[in-house]
Amino acid sequence: MYRYDEFDHAFVSSRVEQFRDQVGRRLAGELAEDAFKPLRLMNGVYLQLHAYMLRVAIPYGTLNGKQMRMLAHIARKYDRGYGHFTTRQNIQYNWPKLSDTPDILAELASVEMHALQTSGNCIRNVTADHFAGAAADEVADPRPYAEILRQWSSVHPEFSFLPRKFKIAVTGAERDRAAIQVHDIGLHLKKNEEGEIGFAVYVGGGQGRTPMIAKKIKDFLPEEDLLSYTTAIMRVYNLHGRRDNKYKARIKILVHETGAEELARQVEEEFSHLQGTELKLPDADIQAIAAYFAPPALADRAEGWPQLAGWKKQDEAFARWVDQNVKPHKHPDYGMVTISLKPIGGIPGDASDVQMDAIADLAEEFAFDEIRISHEQNVILPHVALADLEPLYRALVAQNLATANAGLITDIIACPGLDYCALANARSIPLAQEISSRFGAAERQAEIGELKIKISGCINACGHHHVGHIGLLGVEKKGAELYQITLGGSGDENTSIGEIIGRGFEPNKVTDAVETIVDTYLGLRTSNEETFLEAYRRVGPQPFKEALYGDAKAEAA
């Protein structure tokens, strides 16, 4: 993985000292809040309901054991013993003291981590497929390009004061595991007929109060033009993006109001001035960055096959975990492991300091010291020999990290919601816990199959509810919480925005409603193999509306 060079170290250290000075002056009363607030946001420090919140960047969700241990240490020393992994592959701490944040950032810097550009109207964490570099279906590893974009976008002099936040995602397979079509820029890394590497470029996707699916504005961008073309997009956005209305300031609105074709033309025109300039990526540079992401030396471990078969025969729970949480790796003797942070009835995406330390140890022992965070709020060990799955599993069980539910109904994505967030209208975590408990039985989950529930506590959609197979949006109605249900959303290569199914449900009725939806699906699916999403796309909302609302008119709340 990428390692800081001297420049990076010096830069991050000096930023920490700069922030330390700013915090010191703020606490001494020499700097007012109006002046300080944008500065603290540039360093990822938010103010929430109960306390400050620090969002630490995990570039494209990749980290090693040493870094994970530091995250555990920060949780333990400066926070309340836990952290929350987010839908943009970052980590959030909910209780840091402002006075401690410079020390926290200094400790992070010592392991090449930071909290820069995790807030504010700038380019945020570039996210990527959490199975990058390992997946059997991968065409090319997106991480080198995510790293190139990260370096290019860090404290970019021209793009640090955009109309609004800007989010880029990169995927390297036909299956989109990075939800690129609901990002401001989505990059699909692929090869053309000549076998050359390039990108399909999507622009203007997003969720929030106006969910939109990105438009493809370029079929094939050669890899050497990645920065020139992306700069062209940013320039068009920076120039024409709305600054009059915060709710219309994302690039998706610009694409919508300009039209994709005209926007693509504007980008091409800007690109024509930039192509071949110093932004062109020399092959040598791409190779140098790619070298940081060279796969680990994966020795053949063919003994894993019979071993795994034997273990699975002996232990049904282990077999279920392998079947659900281990996916095919490029190397046949290896698998990609999902460590679920969704224990039944637990808080989605949270990990304690003890759990983080355990994951660090296990990554070093079994996974070539490589860890990923997925946008689905789970931890991934992308390179684990099949021969090591059983001892890994035992260790995970001991830490309550072995829930066999990757992609199943209890693998719920939930934002922090009204339990933490100053923007929220309703809670999401208790709802996730209740739904998880209701459907927690292994047999029930297996029967239902793949079903992605995503819960947001407000219209900002940090829980990605618009692309949930079942999406739940918490709103406030007459001082109480109410939940709107959407169906049929998806963030994969066939992205769709979920459709509101009818009027909302009170908190104590939502889980029953979800159960009604699930039972309806089970009753109408053509076979056990037809997933919820496939069934919904086949039959549409009507059967579900009838099941939930009967003959009564189901006008949306």
Add this chain to the structure above:
Amino acid sequence: MTDKVLTANRLSDGIAVWLDANGHWVEDLQEAIVARHAEAVASLEAIGKRDFAENRVVDVAVVEVQEQDGKLWPLRLRERIRAQGPTMEYAAGYRAADPAFIAV
């Protein structure tokens, strides 16, 4: 007029606090001083402005409460959650909010 209290977040650590009768910012809503008429609310607002300017607190706000069984009960769910903390067991050694207090 509904009763009101003054709330904010402490600058140094961000913890939610309420203004008490001694003019101190305390972490327990139940110790907050209650304003029951317009002049009292105006005083609260003035103190809030002053303490914001003097860098003790940030995000100052006047919130509505009512007295129920001798306890101060914020009218807004959001403020009840602020007063009690997250509504589930979220960390070892920290209690979840009281469900009876949070309930609508």
